Amino acid sequence: MSALTRRWFAFVTVEDRSGASAALTGVFSERGVSFGSISTLDVHDGIGTLSVEFAASERLAHVLVRTLERLAVVREVALVPADDPGVRAVAVIHCPPPEVDTPGVAAWTEGEGCEATTVLSGPLTAVETAVARLRLAGSTPVAVTVLPPR
Numbered sequence: 001m002s003a004l005t006r007r008w009f010a011f012v013t014v015e016d017r018s019g020a021s022a023a024l025t026g027v028f029s030e031r032g033v034s035f036g037s038i039s040t041l042d043v044h045d046g047i048g049t050l051s052v053e054f055a056a057s058e059r060l061a062h063v064l065v066r067t068l069e070r071l072a073v074v075r076e077v078a079l080v081p082a083d084d085p086g087v088r089a090v091a092v093i094h095c096p097p098p099e100v101d102t103p104g105v106a107a108w109t110e111g112e113g114c115e116a117t118t119v120l121s122g123p124l125t126a127v128e129t130a131v132a133r134l135r136l137a138g139s140t141p142v143a144v145t146v147l148p149p150r
Helices: 020-030 058-068 124-136
Strands: 005-013 035-044 047-056 074-081 088-094 106-110 118-125 139-147
Touching: 005 020, 005 058, 005 118, 020 035, 020 047, 020 058, 035 139, 047 058, 058 074, 088 124, 118 124, 124 139
Parallel strands: none
Antiparallel strands: 005 047, 005 074, 035 047, 088 118, 088 139, 106 118
16 A cells, blocks of 8 residues: 555445445446455344445545445445554454464354364454464464444
């Protein structure tokens, strides 16, 4: 990333209907912005929330938000810089080492050895650091999901 480019998360609340994801991804694609990640958070009573990670200048990030807000399926968009201390994440890890050392992150493990699954929860930067360390130790990250700030 250049000095002007920043990592962002857009938390987009949409109507749960056909074409909603396509409309959202089209906004980014038309402006040449690719995703770092996109995941579905809660979907309930016909409304869903998507977490979209991308890199862009602040100006382009705000243009994307304004464009998303004009889509018929979009109810709300919250734009948050990835380095915001309120951004939290959860991760699922298979085959964790016997001692899971994850400073600043809560960890729960079920099972033993390579049958084990560990769930991590905490601030985004701490979870990303823990996932990187566990990957180097031979574990397999299965999923990382970013949650909106509280």
